[in-house]
Amino acid sequence: MYGDYLINAQGEDVVAGIRNTQKIENLGKEMPEAYQQFMDITSTLERHYKEMQDVEFTIERGKLWMLQTRNGKRTAKAAVKIAVDMVNEGLISKEDAIQRVTTDNVDTLLHPQFDEKAKKEAEKTGKFLAKGVNASPGAAVGQAYFDADIAEKMAKEEKQSTIMVRPFTKPDDVHGMIASKGVLTSEGGATSHAAVVARQFGIPCVVGASAITVDLDKRVMTVGGIVVKEGEWISVDGTTGEVFLGKMPTVAPSIEEQTDLLTLLKWADDLSRLQVWANADYPKDAQRARAFGAKGIGLCRTEHMFFEQERLPIVQRMILAETSEARTKELDELLPFQRKDFDGLFEAMNGYPVIIRLIDPPLHEFMPDEEKLFEEVVTMRVKGETKGLAEKEKLLVDIKAMHESNPMMGLRGVRLSIVMPEIVEMQVRAMFEAAADCTLRGIVVKPEVMIPLTGTIKELEWIQPRLVRIAKAVMDEKKVNFPYKFGTMIEIPRAAVTAGEIASIAEFFSFGTNDLTQMTYGYSRDDAERNFLLKYVEAGILVKNPFQTIDRDGVGRLMKMAIDDGRKTRPSLEVGICGEHGGDPDSIEFCHMIGNNYVSCSPFRVPVARLAAAQAALKHRGITVMEDK
């Protein structure tokens, strides 16, 4: 007797997603009549439901009884393969195939995974440590380090695979995170700093693993009775949120080898109205983005380049400079670094547009930690130590002067560029010098300069002409010409409300939906997640976390207003989105509905976004842009 098989018409055991013709052959040999009957029935069922069937059957005394049929569950790989096969066999259309594969399927196919058997084994042998929030998918194995500098050093100099472990992370931990294979925090939620950065860089990450206690002084983490010291191996599963002791074997898929997926995504692109671009700060991210099918860079964050170890001291001196001349001197030192960064980006994206955002964060993010410095100063004072005290005190005063009550709404973005234009002037020069050099090397460049945090057209009127003059000057100096654009982020509610005006000078809009969500809701992201966002989601006050999925009624209504008003002023206005929502299928659908030209997301999300864009186009076939309520 055979029962509870899950078989499709091709005779594949699709739960495992691998051919298991042996089993079917056995059935064929033992009971040829029932076998033939079974193959006919399942084939009929599949043609009827146009979907692979999960059938239950039994054969009693040679007679086949079909007990149940339903659309089959399957692995991601099987789902893609079946859809593509069915198109090739003429069973379904390409459109059907696009609609049958889920974005989760695609996501799963692109992240390294732990071997399932090994995981079960680990649980049995007590190597399972904790479960936290699955913040950024993928499997990572590495040696644990509790400090960004050490993690980076071990990764770069000792060529170790490292996992950075912290209670939580901050911007000055990013270099350690990027250098690591994975990130683990004991605090924080799905939109904590660690989670956001990790997703951005496609680094597997588990946050809020609260069973773990991290002792930064002793450089250990403890879970129950287990103590993990610095340098010990751990394994982090960002897809499931699990953390294991030791080295867990992984399986890493490569997109080039996944020919079915490549075929499906090619069909998806043909059906989409939305393009998919990627957020990439470094040339290697851009290369990956391109391999994953991105048609442009929607966001390059230039300030990440400022945090790099050799540059940060120059950046700090530049910030503390007391005259414009002194500041310019430091910026002159930074210029070659930035030019090199941009050069690599343009080269990687040959032929495609590259949107580079001018410096955005408040300057105090680049400075040493105020509290730590304060503690040092107080300690030295109490102990009566004087050596170096005056210097530290001066630095403390300078840092304190930069302190802001609500830095998220403080001196940053275009506001900083107006108060201190030297920085962005250097950036634009670096960008256009790189673009000119690339052009001379035969590379096709399409630079787009993005001004962040605009709230009123007057800000653009003040800064943009100055920058355009620099762009033109560089092209004259280098005797080259290439197309370029100047545009702005729409991330301040007022920018969305007055977009009709702003579009008279901005040539493109890019929705910064992270900040736009923060300010439209009045939720400071980190504070909210820690304090009430979870409670809100639990109590049903928020159906979804608005930092993950665009809030259509609130934030979305402002976005739609901005596009409608903006295109009234400038019909050719290019509109994109570069917040994290750019990789979220529900948000991508909404971007399609309101008439975006593209979404931009982290490179690893590009394939998911390509599928989502096609699904949105199919769902809203024949509708140009959604109507107002």
Next chain:
Amino acid sequence: MYGDYLINAQGEDVVAGIRNTQKIENLGKEMPEAYQQFMDITSTLERHYKEMQDVEFTIERGKLWMLQTRNGKRTAKAAVKIAVDMVNEGLISKEDAIQRVTTDNVDTLLHPQFDEKAKKEAEKTGKFLAKGVNASPGAAVGQAYFDADIAEKMAKEEKQSTIMVRPFTKPDDVHGMIASKGVLTSEGGATSHAAVVARQFGIPCVVGASAITVDLDKRVMTVGGIVVKEGEWISVDGTTGEVFLGKMPTVAPSIEEQTDLLTLLKWADDLSRLQVWANADYPKDAQRARAFGAKGIGLCRTEHMFFEQERLPIVQRMILAETSEARTKELDELLPFQRKDFDGLFEAMNGYPVIIRLIDPPLHEFMPDEEKLFEEVVTMRVKGETKGLAEKEKLLVDIKAMHESNPMMGLRGVRLSIVMPEIVEMQVRAMFEAAADCTLRGIVVKPEVMIPLTGTIKELEWIQPRLVRIAKAVMDEKKVNFPYKFGTMIEIPRAAVTAGEIASIAEFFSFGTNDLTQMTYGYSRDDAERNFLLKYVEAGILVKNPFQTIDRDGVGRLMKMAIDDGRKTRPSLEVGICGEHGGDPDSIEFCHMIGNNYVSCSPFRVPVARLAAAQAALKHRGITVMEDK
């Protein structure tokens, strides 16, 4: 020969605003013919221009020559008197009178001023120091500081009244100016940095008092032989430009004695569509508001009551309570205090609506200063002091846990009420117990409960029914019944965007234009004013400070959307505004245009607002509500 007189048809010397019939009589006696001719001509001119005339004339050899005539300048008091007189004489209509008096006139009549007798006394006793340019009106008394940081520190941390004294000011002095009651400079004119900033922020200011020498190193100012050291009291009259040594008593002019003004404002009320309410936290404010003509309380901030000395320790224990029971115990202690506060308010506003806002600020505002405590702890640790250390360390941990990166967008308002409902449950009980007690004493109460910081209707759906149950329970217990409302502030951009939904549960809207401006612009007010707002105003990026005058294109567009959508859902929706804009004439005009029912402002601004409301009604006569662009 007579010349350059300033005389109106009533024979008053109107520059001083006082009768000077003696002069006119002299003219009449000496040259009766020219006198009669002069009186006829000036009377004709006034009838023609419908405005008091400032005439220049000469009489040569008995012949009258009229040299020039123009509308006369006059004091605020004269302006009001003339307008009322001209109505009474049938020369102009009440509407004309309303349009001829400026809101600045009314403002001047009500601003606290130095007592005239005390000023004369000061001159006699050598306390008059200097006279400079009257750069920004108002009287200020405070302790002199010669450095912005110290002035700010003394004002914020030591709660001193401070006057910032400098030779001149620069942008990095602004934080000290804003924190101070007044500003004094020895250099500069009416358009100097100090003058512009002071006017911008409504801070009394005298500039260019050149008799004063400011020695920044020694931290003293000297005038003749008098030396004023840091911390000494001085008095600055920004209306007249005078500076005095010591604390000069101020008088708030009594409105009751200004019968012409009362008459004019009565006419204003009859012509207005907007009512004027007042923001008042204490019964004495409510009484003043009522005397000034307020028709309701638009905002009572209940948390001010929490800061009072005897209550703060209870509030702190309540915040640190680890169980709901422990918290409720402390709240039970606070309840009688709150009930008493509310009782006084209802009694003062007998017959008028009183809107009470539930607790709004983040809880850390009620706790001791984190940095100070941290310094104490570090000092004790270094010194090896253990007594009381553990306790301080525990408190520090608790306060640190409350720390937020951007508290303005953090755990406060309705978010706090949802996470910790015990506080607002106590507040609503206190409010309704007080209202019931007042009703039993024959007072007519109209309580309106205002929920702050709403961003989604779901928040109201969660909290409002709980509070309504308490309200009803109290009325049952006390066996009384009175009308009441539950409504919300509209201060989060998302609330404005989704107001149509929110109005299905909220019975009234009150625009919190301070926060709405902060979040719509993404300007943290304190940070922005210190860091870039002034630069923006100077550079013409902002035409007006949006925290003083409603930004019609951005914030205003959201307000109009909210009213339009809200009234579609609930045509009877009561709409007001309780931000500081409620006292600004330009903003009041806008509130009239978009269909507000009332504006609410500080008691002293009520007369100004009453006039502005009438002027708006006259300017937009015949228009119900402004059209969309």
